[in-house]
Amino acid sequence: MREQPPNIRTATQEDVPAIAAIVLELGWFSSVNEPHIRRQLDMCNADKSHTLLVAENNHGKVCGYIAVHWLPYLILPGSEGFVSEMFVLKNERQRGYGRALIEAVKELATEKGCVRLALLNSRNRPSYEREYYRRLGWTERPEMADFVYPLGIE
Numbered sequence: 801m802r803e804q805p806p807n808i809r810t811a812t813q814e815d816v817p818a819i820a821a822i823v824l825e826l827g828w829f830s831s832v833n834e835p836h837i838r839r840q841l842d843m844c845n846a847d848k849s850h851t852l853l854v855a856e857n858n859h860g861k862v863c864g865y866i867a868v869h870w871l872p873y874l875i876l877p878g879s880e881g882f883v884s885e886m887f888v889l890k891n892e893r894q895r896g897y898g899r900a901l902i903e904a905v906k907e908l909a910t911e912k913g914c915v916r917l918a919l920l921n922s923r924n925r926p927s928y929e930r931e932y933y934r935r936l937g938w939t940e941r942p943e944m945a946d947f948v949y950p951l952g953i954e
């Protein structure tokens with residue numbers, strides 16, 4: 801039987817354990833735990849500057865999530881949607897959850913009159929090596945340098 805398209809909806813506090821499981825499975829972010837995700841999700845949902853969406857399978861299981869932050873640049877004719885995180889459970893990859901999450905963000909961005917989406921993708925990740933975003937129509941900006949100013953907390 802053909803699989804239904806993923807259901808995409810806004811994340812709620814009930815999704816915290818599922819989101820934590822997705823992040824912890826990666827093994828990349830040692831400081832992350834459920835209370836931390838609960839606090840950050842509260843901040844995201846407290847105003848309209850952030851959107852956190854989850855993708856569910858046919859059985860209502862959360863398989864992936866995306867976070868986007870709406871940045872009202874003064875120098876652009878419309879806002880930018882900055883995608884800060886997108887992760888899908890290892891066993892659920894290549895089933896269209898990532899694509900569906902990005903499509904949902906594109907729709908929201910269009911509704912908000914945004915001029916573009918942006919994201920950072922580590923060059924060390926398989927998604928970069930396999931040109932995941934390029935294949936979804938994104939363009940890399942080699943002329944831009946990626947700066948951070950560390951504040952002593954990782």
Ligand SMILES: CC(C)(COP(=O)(O)OP(=O)(O)OC[C@H]1O[C@@H](n2cnc3c(N)ncnc32)[C@H](O)[C@@H]1OP(=O)(O)O)[C@@H](O)C(=O)NCCC(=O)NCCS
Nearest residue numbers: 886887888893894895896897898899925926927930931932
């Ligand atoms: C990158 C990631 C979010 C993709 O999610 P996904 O649900 O597996 O992606 P999709 O199934 O929607 O894939 C969309 C398309 O890309 C292809 N694809 C899937 N995974 C891919 C990968 N790792 N590299 C390149 N292409 C990939 C699919 O075949 C699909 O193509 P198609 O629609 O033409 O068949 C997921 O692999 C992941 O969580 N990776 C680890 C974290 C990461 O790198 N996140 C990136 C943001 S920081």
